[in-house]
Amino acid sequence: MRVLIMGGDGYLGWPTAMHLADAGHDVLVCDNYLRRTLARQLDVEPLVDPPNLVQRAAAWREQGGKPIEVAIGDLAEWGFVEDLFARATPQAIVHYAEQPSAPYSMLDRRAAALTLHNNLGVTLNLIHAVHRFCPGSHIVKLGTMGEYGTPNIDIEEGWIDVDHKGRRDRFLFPRQAGSLYHTTKIMDTDLLWFYVRVWNLCVTDLMQGPVYGVETEESARDADRLSPHLSYDEIFGTVLNRFVVQAVAGIPLTIYGSGGQTRGYLDLRDTIQCIRLVVEQPPAPGELRILNQFVETFSVRDLAQRVQTVARRLGLAAEVAHVPNPRKEKEEHYYNPASTGLLDLGLKPHRLSDDGIARMIELVRRHHERIEPSRIVRNVRWD
Numbered sequence: 001m002r003v004l005i006m007g008g009d010g011y012l013g014w015p016t017a018m019h020l021a022d023a024g025h026d027v028l029v030c031d032n033y034l035r036r037t038l039a040r041q042l043d044v045e046p047l048v049d050p051p052n053l054v055q056r057a058a059a060w061r062e063q064g065g066k067p068i069e070v071a072i073g074d075l076a077e078w079g080f081v082e083d084l085f086a087r088a089t090p091q092a093i094v095h096y097a098e099q100p101s102a103p104y105s106m107l108d109r110r111a112a113a114l115t116l117h118n119n120l121g122v123t124l125n126l127i128h129a130v131h132r133f134c135p136g137s138h139i140v141k142l143g144t145m146g147e148y149g150t151p152n153i154d155i156e157e158g159w160i161d162v163d164h165k166g167r168r169d170r171f172l173f174p175r176q177a178g179s180l181y182h183t184t185k186i187m188d189t190d191l192l193w194f195y196v197r198v199w200n201l202c203v204t205d206l207m208q209g210p211v212y213g214v215e216t217e218e219s220a221r222d223a224d225r226l227s228p229h230l231s232y233d234e235i236f237g238t239v240l241n242r243f244v245v246q247a248v249a250g251i252p253l254t255i256y257g258s259g260g261q262t263r264g265y266l267d268l269r270d271t272i273q274c275i276r277l278v279v280e281q282p283p284a285p286g287e288l289r290i291l292n293q294f295v296e297t298f299s300v301r302d303l304a305q306r307v308q309t310v311a312r313r314l315g316l317a318a319e320v321a322h323v324p325n326p327r328k329e330k331e332e333h334y335y336n337p338a339s340t341g342l343l344d345l346g347l348k349p350h351r352l353s354d355d356g357i358a359r360m361i362e363l364v365r366r367h368h369e370r371i372e373p374s375r376i377v378r379n380v381r382w383d
């Protein structure tokens with residue numbers, strides 16, 4: 001298949017590109033380096049900062065990988081998107097190209113406006129480009145489990161049947177996000193659902209949990225040049241990656257509040273596996289397929305304890321500190337989300353293992369001289 005990956009320079013985009021190319025697909029990646037620019041502006045560059053997309057695509061070819069084509073440009077600009085789609089006419093589009101950080105979106109009005117305009121602008125352009133240039137193609141959109149929030153009922157996979165005054169209908173599962181970023185993801189889902197109904201689009205919306213890890217089978221062929229960025233700061237770093245860096249840096253693992261915040265997590269290797277399975281098994285036209293993309297749930301407390309145990313075995317102090325919660329969120333809550341759709345499509349999940357945590361610690365140790373502790377806590381407060 002001809003697959004376009006929007007946001008192909010990203011933590012998830014680049015590993016997905018290599019994985020799909022390895023599976024035999026023709027892959028085109030597109031990015032405008034927005035994440036790199038924002039990280040530089042805020043002085044939160046990653047621990048592992050990979051070469052640019054053109055250099056990585058060249059390194060991938062040197063390792064014998066099927067060529068990955070690169071296009072650099074802003075997907076929120078219609079002129080660029082029009083040219084790209086007219087030329088590429090992809091059969092599947094994986095849409096990662098968003099400002100992905102909740103704390104970034106809560107920094108100030110400017111950051112909130114950038115997040116809103118960028119995320120919704122790219123999604124709208126994608127929808128119109130598909131309608132105009134490749135109407136039968138499959139949109140694979142990365143949403144987040146954070147769209148659902150933490151309701152006091154079981155979370156279904158995307159939809160809920162409601163009985164009301166003797167009648168029954170099916171609706172999108174209620175959404176109530178905890179940040180402006182997550183709210184843009186809800187708006188994306190609404191946009192897609194609207195155009196699925198009016199234009200018969202073929203869409204998979206993946207409600208993904210936080211991802212951890214940097215190693216994949218493909219990146220291991222040349223870890224220095226093919227690994228994705230590993231961010232460990234409060235703005236762009238996901239929690240487990242951040243805990244590992246804190247343990248190596250000899251600073252306490254910071255838990256917000258009591259640490260009972262529970263979410264569904266997955267290994268980077270499972271993200272790319274899920275995307276391949278979804279791309280290769282599209283839904284019918286006119287269907288919005290929603291899948292919950294995570295493998296297992298942990299509280300933040302559980303994760304800190306898992307990292308602490310392994311780190312101590314490796315001779316690190318790995319203290320844990322509870323700090324006042326800068327976010328507005330429930331710290332103890334019910335959490336029971338469904339996630340059978342991707343298993344039905346063939347997902348073979350990797351569970352978080354002590355060995356996996358130890359490998360992450362070893363990787364971070366190799367780069368420990370680059371750790372800048374001031375990047376880890378930035379105190380972005382929701383109020």
Ligand SMILES: NC(=O)c1ccc[n+]([C@@H]2O[C@H](COP(=O)([O-])OP(=O)(O)OC[C@H]3O[C@@H](n4cnc5c(N)ncnc54)[C@H](O)[C@@H]3O)[C@@H](O)[C@H]2O)c1
Nearest residue numbers: 007010011012031032033034035075097098100142210211
């Ligand atoms: N990483 C996670 O744990 C996680 C969890 C749930 C959902 N997601 C979602 O997955 C997607 C990818 O996340 P990620 O962690 O790889 O983030 P990332 O920031 O590493 O990657 C996103 C990429 O999109 C690019 N981009 C953004 N706006 C663009 C634009 N207008 N034009 C061109 N390129 C643009 C950025 O430069 C970046 O390289 C995001 O939509 C995010 O919300 C990520």
